[in-house]
Amino acid sequence: MKIYDVIGIGVGPSNLSTAALIKPFSSKLSSIFFDHKKEFSWHPGLMFPDAKLQVSILKDLVTMIDPTNKFSFLNYLKEERKLYIFAARNGFSNVKRKEFEAYLKWVVSKLDNLYFNSNVEEIDHTGELFKVKVNSEIFETRNILMGAGLTSNIPNFCRSWLSSTLFHSSQFLKQYNNYRGKSVAIIGDGQSSCEILKFILENDDDSLPSRINWIFRNHRLNLLEDTPFANELYTPNYSEYIYSLEKNQRTKLIEQEKYTSDGVSGSMLNEIYDLLYYMKFNTKCEISIYNDSSLTDLKKENEKYFMSLNNESTIESEIVILGTGFYYQIPKCIERLSKEYYIEDGVFKIDKKFRLIPKSNIKGSIFIHNGAKHVRGIADPNLSLVAWRSGVIINTLLNSDIYNISDEMTIIDWKKK
């Protein structure tokens, strides 16, 4: 049986970046990646036609760590013969998520070690090697690279009602089915909730819901902070700085910096406000906004959901969309093996090289993408540091500085003072 140097679990942007950056060194580092999806897609339930990428396109899968790698967005444009027309429209600050997905699919089509329809069921360790069970078949590897992404945050009291009339925002476009004359509740006020609200309100007057109940915890909608100073928080230097802090200080900063990633873009806020202004005079769709409100319970009776709020009021709607975000959950396939690694507050302890920390001597390592927000800060689930993190992981796997991961400048000297 072939023994791989590394097996990747999941093919989202994180592991795809690592696969693309491993490619030039594939003779030194054998790898294979599995994903349970039928084919590659990038958050299809929220792929609205005009949704924009919220990060510089220079932060593609490879450019930030190796601009000469052939899997860059620029090379995608060149190979697709789109480079001149992309430049003609000053496209760099205006890339749609759909185009970014097309780029990701192009990278997928160029790599021959990515397998879809391949569910990783269990990961085990046998003293020398990891054994990975994929669709009942066993693969052996010296190291694991987790890239399984985040989990939809669904309140427990909603779980038993999950259906085509109550679902998480990540399922929106799969479940959406014309809400003409219906009452719809949207829970949450992040970018996804706003995109969903906009999509529903942009229907013809005759296809509008009769009522929208928009319920969110915040006092008001928060602007996504997108200044160059905010963007400094999405650099390797800042990631290393956050990692060097004491837990309390780090947790406080991560909370303070929340709206550099969890706010709503200015253009979206303007569009939503315009739509709400128009709706005020359109009697076909009444809109009630419940700010300072959180959902505390939910029941269903006669095809209607009754939602209890923290202020003890009850709101009813026929459709409920949970824009309640995502969180890191230890994936099922590693649940049993996870007992061999340090875990605190439901998340793995992670060393400086993005490895899980074992309780005893285990040969080989488990690396993790998108599971280190608690030690690396708000940039961890974002695309900004994906290429750099892949560089750190590949250097560690090869025990060699093949990628330059350390000499980028920042304007502020992010060092523990």
Ligand SMILES: Cc1cc2nc3c(=O)[nH]c(=O)nc-3n(C[C@H](O)[C@H](O)[C@H](O)COP(=O)(O)OP(=O)(O)OC[C@H]3O[C@@H](n4cnc5c(N)ncnc54)[C@H](O)[C@@H]3O)c2cc1C
């Ligand atoms: C709608 C949306 C838009 C976003 N837009 C931006 C943006 O503009 N800019 C930005 O910086 N960030 C953005 N993000 C945040 C982040 O960049 C993305 O969530 C990104 O997809 C994270 O990549 P990932 O590879 O870590 O995880 P994912 O993309 O979630 O990929 C994980 C993969 O693992 C697979 N998987 C899981 N478990 C298993 C298993 N047991 N076996 C096999 N396969 C498995 C899944 O099928 C999935 O394909 C966005 C997030 C969302 C939800």
